[in-house]
Amino acid sequence: MSAKAAKWIFYLGTLISLVLFLGLTVDTHRQIKTLTHTDKLSEQVVAGKRVWQKYNCNDCHTILGFGSYYAPDMTKVYWRRGSEGIKAVVRTPERFTTWRKMPHLGLTDLELQDLVAFLQWVSEIDTQDWPPQDQKLRAAAGRAVALGVSPGATLFQEKGCFACHRLYGTGGMLGPELTHVGSRRTYETIERILTDPRSVNPQATMPTPPLSHEERDELGRFLAGMK
Amino acid sequence: MVLAYPSQRVAYPYFVVALFLFILQVIVGIWLASSYAFTMPQGLVDILPFSTTRAIHTNLLVLWLLLGFMGSTYFMVPEETERDLFSPTLAYVQLALLVGTGVAALTGFVFGWTKGRPLLEIPHPLDYLVVGGALIFLLNIGMTMLRARRWTVTQGSLLGGLVFLAVMYLFNLPFYANLSIDWYYWWWVIHLWVEGAWELVAAALTAWILMKITGVPRETVEKWLYVELGLFLFTGIAGTGHHYYWLGAPKYWLWVGGFFSALEPVPIILMLVDAWHYIQNRRGQLNGRLVFTFATGMAILHLVGAGFWGFAHTLPPINYYTHGSQVTVAHGHIAFFGAYVLLNLMFFYYAMPKLKGLASYDERRGTLAFWWLSLAMLGMTLAFSVAGVLQTYVERVMGLGYMTAQAQMRFWFTILAVLGLTLLAGVVLTVVDLLTLRPAPPAKASA
Numbered sequence: 001m002s003a004k005a006a007k008w009i010f011y012l013g014t015l016i017s018l019v020l021f022l023g024l025t026v027d028t029h030r031q032i033k034t035l036t037h038t039d040k041l042s043e044q045v046v047a048g049k050r051v052w053q054k055y056n057c058n059d060c061h062t063i064l065g066f067g068s069y070y071a072p073d074m075t076k077v078y079w080r081r082g083s084e085g086i087k088a089v090v091r092t093p094e095r096f097t098t099w100r101k102m103p104h105l106g107l108t109d110l111e112l113q114d115l116v117a118f119l120q121w122v123s124e125i126d127t128q129d130w131p132p133q134d135q136k137l138r139a140a141a142g143r144a145v146a147l148g149v150s151p152g153a154t155l156f157q158e159k160g161c162f163a164c165h166r167l168y169g170t171g172g173m174l175g176p177e178l179t180h181v182g183s184r185r186t187y188e189t190i191e192r193i194l195t196d197p198r199s200v201n202p203q204a205t206m207p208t209p210p211l212s213h214e215e216r217d218e219l220g221r222f223l224a225g226m227k
Numbered sequence: 228m229v230l231a232y233p234s235q236r237v238a239y240p241y242f243v244v245a246l247f248l249f250i251l252q253v254i255v256g257i258w259l260a261s262s263y264a265f266t267m268p269q270g271l272v273d274i275l276p277f278s279t280t281r282a283i284h285t286n287l288l289v290l291w292l293l294l295g296f297m298g299s300t301y302f303m304v305p306e307e308t309e310r311d312l313f314s315p316t317l318a319y320v321q322l323a324l325l326v327g328t329g330v331a332a333l334t335g336f337v338f339g340w341t342k343g344r345p346l347l348e349i350p351h352p353l354d355y356l357v358v359g360g361a362l363i364f365l366l367n368i369g370m371t372m373l374r375a376r377r378w379t380v381t382q383g384s385l386l387g388g389l390v391f392l393a394v395m396y397l398f399n400l401p402f403y404a405n406l407s408i409d410w411y412y413w414w415w416v417i418h419l420w421v422e423g424a425w426e427l428v429a430a431a432l433t434a435w436i437l438m439k440i441t442g443v444p445r446e447t448v449e450k451w452l453y454v455e456l457g458l459f460l461f462t463g464i465a466g467t468g469h470h471y472y473w474l475g476a477p478k479y480w481l482w483v484g485g486f487f488s489a490l491e492p493v494p495i496i497l498m499l500v501d502a503w504h505y506i507q508n509r510r511g512q513l514n515g516r517l518v519f520t521f522a523t524g525m526a527i528l529h530l531v532g533a534g535f536w537g538f539a540h541t542l543p544p545i546n547y548y549t550h551g552s553q554v555t556v557a558h559g560h561i562a563f564f565g566a567y568v569l570l571n572l573m574f575f576y577y578a579m580p581k582l583k584g585l586a587s588y589d590e591r592r593g594t595l596a597f598w599w600l601s602l603a604m605l606g607m608t609l610a611f612s613v614a615g616v617l618q619t620y621v622e623r624v625m626g627l628g629y630m631t632a633q634a635q636m637r638f639w640f641t642i643l644a645v646l647g648l649t650l651l652a653g654v655v656l657t658v659v660d661l662l663t664l665r666p667a668p669p670a671k672a673s674a
Contacts, residue, residue, distance in 0.1 A: 003446065006453035013461030017487070021465045024483065028411070028476050036407045036475045046404045053343025059278030064474045065551030066410055067345045070263070070277045072629040073551055094269055100633065101272040122406055128481070130473035132548055136626040170626070 035126040048118025051111045060102070063122065065130065071102065076134035078123035080171075083116045084210060085160020090115070095207075096163060096174070136170065152222025159209050159219070167226075175206060179226060187224035194220060229581045232305035234312035237319065239582045241298025242575050244326055246658045248291035249568075253654050255284040257647035263633075263640035275337070282336045282348045288563065289346065290329045294322075295571035296428055297364055300385060302578045303435050304368055307382050308375035317367050325360040328353050344409070346417060347399045354400060361393040380449040381431050381438075384456055388427025395419050407475035414470045421566070422463040422491065422533075429570050430455050430498070433522065436577055437502060440518055442510035451501045458494035462487050469541050473550060481543040488541045492534035499526040517590040520597055521573035528565025528601065536561055536608070548623045553636065554615030561608040564600075572597075572657065579661050587667045592660040599653035607646045614639040 032038070052058065058067035063074040077086060088095070090112060093102035107115065129135050156162070164175035181190070192199050194216045197206035211219065230236065262277050301318055305311055312318060332349045335341070341348040349357060368389065372382055399416050403409035434452045438445060468484025502522055506513070513519050536558040540549040549555070580588045614636040622632035 001450065001454070003450045003453075006450045006457075010453040010457035010460075013457035014464070017461045017464040020483070021467065024468075024477075024479065025411075028471075028480075029408075031477045032405070032407055032411075032475060035477065036405055038405060041405060049404065049406060049409075050402075053341075056276075056278045056282065056339070056341045056343045056348065058343060058345050059281045059348070060276065062551040064406065064410055066413070066470075066474075067551075068278065068281050069551065069553060069556060070281070098630070099266040100263075100630070101267060101269050103273045103276040118406075125407060125475040127473045127475060128478065130547060130550065132623045133626045133628075173628070173630075 037121075037124060040121055040124070042117070042121075044114055044117040045121040046118075048114035048116070048121075051107065051115045052118055054111075055105045055107070064125070064127065071100070073131055073134075074119060074122070075125070075127060075131060076123050078116075078120045079134060079157070081163045082158040082160045083120070084158060085163040086116050086119060087112050088160055088163065088207070096172075150218075150222050152218040152220075155211075155215055155219045156222060159211065159215075161209070164206070178223060182224045182227040185224070187220050190223050191216060191220040229584050229586060232311045234315045234318075235302050235305050235578075236582060237312065237315045237322075238298040238302035238578055240319070240322055241294050241301065242579065242582075243662070244322070245291040245294040245298065245571065246575070246661060248287050248294070248329075250651070250654055250658060252284060252287035252291060253647065253651045255280055255287065257644055257651060259284055260640050260643040260647050264637055264644050265641075279336050279339075282341060282345075283333055285346050286329070286332065286336075286348065290325075292563075292567050292571060294325065295574070296389075296425075296432075297321075299432055299571070299574040299578070300364075300368060300389065300428075302574070302582075303385070303432065304371055304382070307379060307435065308372055308377050310371060310375040310377075313367050313370035313374065317363055321360050321363040321367070324356060324363070328356040328360065344399070344413060347413070358393070358396065358400075361396065365389060365393060379445070380452055381435050381445075384427050384434070384452060385431035388424050388429075388431060391427060392420060392424035395424060410474050411471065411476065414467055418467045418470055419464070421562075422466060423460065425567065426459045426463065426494075427456060429566060430459065432570060432574055433498070433502070433525070436518065436522060436573060437505050439577070440514045440522070441505045441508075442514070443505040443508060448501075448505065451497070455494050455497055455501070458490075458497065462490040462493065466491050469546070472543050472546055485541065485543050489538060491541075492530065492538055495526075495530045495534045499530055502526045515577065517593045517597070518573055518577045520594060521569055521576055524597060524601055525565060525569035525573055528561065528569060528604075530565070532558065532561030532563070532565035532608070536612075548619050549615065552615050552618045552623070553611050554619060557608050557611035557615050560611060561604060564604045569601075572600075575661055580664050583664055585664055585666055588664045589667050592656065596653055596657040596660055599656060600650065603646055603650035603653050607643060607650065610639045610643045610646060614643075 052063075057063075057074070060068050060071040061074045062069060065073060065075070081089065089102070090105060090107055093104060096102075156167070161178075162171040164172040166172065166177045167179050169177075169179075185193075189200060193201075193204075193206075194209060194211060196208060197204040209219075258280055259277070262280070267277075301312060328349075332353050335350065335353070336348060340350055342350045342354070347354075368386060372378070372386060395416050398412045403412065430452060434448050437443065438448050464487075465483055466488035468480040469488035471480035471484055503526075506519065506523075540546050540554050540558065576593060580586075617635050617639070618632045621627050621635055622629055
């Protein structure tokens, strides 16, 4: 190869790649508005992102698959735990961890609200169906929750029940699987558990879920119907 | 007198600090592996969480590699331009500034002072000091080259790489409100560093060392340097797209990123072939057997780590399952080690004896250190890879949950902690050897 040809490879190779890359960057900026629905990128979401950075969450958790690999990915955590579930874990991590610990970060209630808003916004980014494990969850939970067919099912997601309980094999391992709970427990028993978990089983470690009277009724009817 | 130009001496403190930080980095790394393998008590985690030590581990890596590059540049540029440095004093000021900033940043991390972006945690206003340090460096090198007016392709590649490196760091400075855009530009720093700017610096330093130890003519080396750089940038720039598959960017990145990044091993293969070719066609005795060992080891492990381990998970259908798992960690460790750790050590072994006024030195400890380090790192890479495949399968394919997968991987992190201790012994051996180089034993010299 001549020295001249070598120079041509350098200049052409660099230029082609650079032009393509910058061109697609411009186009990405155009499309990302829809893909990340920037219309929902509220001030609260941005404040939540600052909270996310302030506590260096990303050096244990991945988000969009980036960051550190010490703790679960946060891209779709809103699907998995809902807003109350996320808050519960951040407030009292020792209740949700066994042999790998999460620190007490000491977020204020306002910071926690913002963080949840941020994570909810992130969960709606179009990630080409990544990550696979949460797509499985969504498919399973979708039968009960995602379509919003029942307000009780939405509450199950929103109030963070998935943090400890499983439906269709997905969810947390701390509490019992609830896919067929309706064939084991009556509506009345379930409502008693939701009012005070220890009223049925004095050894129960389940916290009393933050539910209004109407919400308890909706959630109870949803669970009693899971047969 | 072994040093061609007195101002080359400024490289020495850069190397010493870099080596010291390398030891620290590996110690912190062992702590990280132990945090995966064993249960750390809640009280300790509350005070010193994994996130803090992880930030320290990665920042130490970046800091020591960059200080090594800078020291190497200060050593090479006077010989290459045939002129002393513009200002040795400025080089010392720059070192003090960067080390001071580094110490402040690492201490700050412990107290929760962080920007909260992985690998780029250094907060405002410390990141501006980093920029300041980089500007002093570029000024010093640029002025030396300008005054010498003896332009070579090797110099061009080096200066180009360093300017590219500094410019890309600027994308780290703003706050990005949109998380997807944040990560889009995060990769402009990280990817375009390691698969762009740093490759230019590495190619220049390697080409220069190969010219020195093999005596192959400059025209040949620099001609192939052009081709290598062209291929690095052709594959590397658009190859950034392999990080854009799942972050909320358009779908065409799957094709662009997949195609260009799949070609990324090509320039690395060419580099290996070139190095081999030069060594076969060397003029006279190889000038420094150990440097040659490091150069060959670097070329091979660069290909293994960046090339093979990178290719293994760069195609979208595979990356869908491996993205953000320990597979990435396996690739990260062997790629940084093969491409940049060995590059720095190669340069240190070339320059250190000259800085100490030795015409030749006893290479036995250094040879042992090379094999020790490389085998320990290969072992670690395999352990990370097994953990990564387990995670991919249990967590992502079977969907059994994050902690279920981590429980399966725990054993391999115990192995990793042990391998980390082994690596540490090799690092200490390397550092001790480099700092206490002895003249070659007479019997060996006459043989």
